[in-house]
Amino acid sequence: MHSYFRLNIRRLFLGGIVTILLMVVACYVLWDRNTVFGTEAVSVNQKPKLDVPYEPTSYGIAKVMLAMADVTAKDLVYDLGCGDGRIVIMAAKERKARGVGVDIDPVRIKESIENAKAAGVSNLVRFIEQDLFITDITPATVMMLYLWPEVNIKLRPKLLKDLKPGTRIVSHSHTMGGWKADATQNVEGHSLYLYIVPVNLTGTWLWTGLNGKATNIRMTQKFQEVQGTLPGNNNEPFLTCSLKGAAIRCTTGSFSIEGRVSGDVIKGAVNYGVRGPTRTVKATRNPSTKVSIAE
Ligand SMILES: C[S@@+](CC[C@H](N)C(=O)[O-])C[C@H]1O[C@@H](n2cnc3c(N)ncnc32)[C@H](O)[C@@H]1O
Structure with missing residues (x-):
């Protein structure tokens, strides 16, 4: 009876130590998790960082x-x-x-x-x-x-x-x-x-139907404003164009062009003044000459 009592005391003592050890380990793990994930847990309850404060449009x-x-x-x-x-x-x-x-x-x-x-x-x-x-x-x-x-x-x-x-x-x-x-x-x-939003018109386009001969024109673009230069012409603007989405309108001293851009192709009409003729024109871009307009 006496030894049975002593055995139970020892078991209780050992069980207590194991429980305390387990609690210490659990506390450490929880503390460690909080230090790792604490910022995220806090941020959920924090107000989001606004780039612009709230003010409704009337x-x-x-x-x-x-x-x-x-x-x-x-x-x-x-x-x-x-x-x-x-x-x-x-x-x-x-x-x-x-x-x-x-x-x-x-x-x-x-x-x-x-x-x-x-x-x-x-x-x-x-x-x-x-x-x-x-x-x-x-x-x-x-x-x-x-x-x-x-x-x-x-x-x-x-x-x-x-x-x-x-x-x-x-x-x-x-x-x-x-x-x-x-x-x-x-x-x-x-x-x-x-x-x-303007279409991207940058690059070198081969135009057919302008003055009856195929002409390469290099187009540079700033948002919806485009300038075209002839090769070897010291960047002297030859065409000045404006864009409304994919609709293009260009002018030079002697003619104007109206057309639509679809991928690497422009189709439209060239008009040579009030009394002049109107002819169809087409341009095809060399895709490798296209650059980004996203600035
Ligand atoms: C000036 S209010 C305009 C509200 C609404 N567009 C109007 O005109 O009535 C700006 C809104 O942008 C939100 N905002 C600020 N920074 C943001 C971000 N980085 N991403 C998404 N929304 C944001 C704000 O919470 C706010 O509701």
């Missing part, structure tokens, strides 16, 4: 932004930094367009989803909690922005690279730096800017 201005972009039921309207979702919701409600709103702030995304429900357009719009700089914007046909000037400039290469030629961008209050706006309006004391 409904009056939003209406004009949609009109400037000529939004129709065929469009897919993106708003990068969508706030409470009002622009894409208005595009869906008033113009039957589909929309995608992106905001890094979960509070704004929650509001947007609730507002879309209340407006009865949840079937047309979608909201994504994400940093706008990593959003896939390639499906957009219209882009709405109300950001800050430096954010527009940082975003500009992505807009020029990822959006299809002809996509309309409307920016509330701020320009795109050196990219000239295709149209501007002033509403309620706020400037609005429309930009049409």
Whole structure:
């Protein structure tokens, strides 16, 4: 009886030591995990880092932004930094367009989803909690922005690279730096800017139909403005062109060209003055001469 009692005491003692050791190991592991993952765990509860603070576009201005972009039921309207979702919701409600709103702030995304429900357009719009700089914007046909000037400039290469030629961008209050706006309006004391994403026209194009002979013209481009030079002509501009998406209009002293760009081919008409003839022209690009216009 006495030895049975002593055996149990020893077992209890050993069990206690093992339990304490296990607890120490568990505490260490938990402490270690917290130091490794602690920052991430805290950041979930932290407010997201905004590149632009929240300030909603007035409904009056939003209406004009949609009109400037000529939004129709065929469009897919993106708003990068969508706030409470009002622009894409208005595009869906008033113009039957589909929309995608992106905001890094979960509070704004929650509001947007609730507002879309209340407006009865949840079937047309979608909201994504994400940093706008990593959003896939390639499906957009219209882009709405109300950001800050430096954010527009940082975003500009992505807009020029990822959006299809002809996509309309409307920016509330701020320009795109050196990219000239295709149209501007002033509403309620706020400037609005429309930009049409230009096709890339850079490189050397072999034109047929100009003055009856095949001519190589090297095109250089700054956003929607293009200049063409003849080879060996000391970069003296021969053609001055402007782009509206994929539509091209060029002039020289003696003729003008209107056409459309599709990949490495331009098809159009050349007009030699009021009394002169109009002929069809075609140009084909050497693809290896094309350079990026995303700046
Ligand atoms: C000036 S508000 C514009 C709201 C809305 N577009 C409008 O016009 O009513 C800017 C919005 O951008 C969001 N934002 C700021 N930085 C962001 C980022 N890096 N990615 C996504 N959204 C961001 C803010 O949370 C805010 O809702």
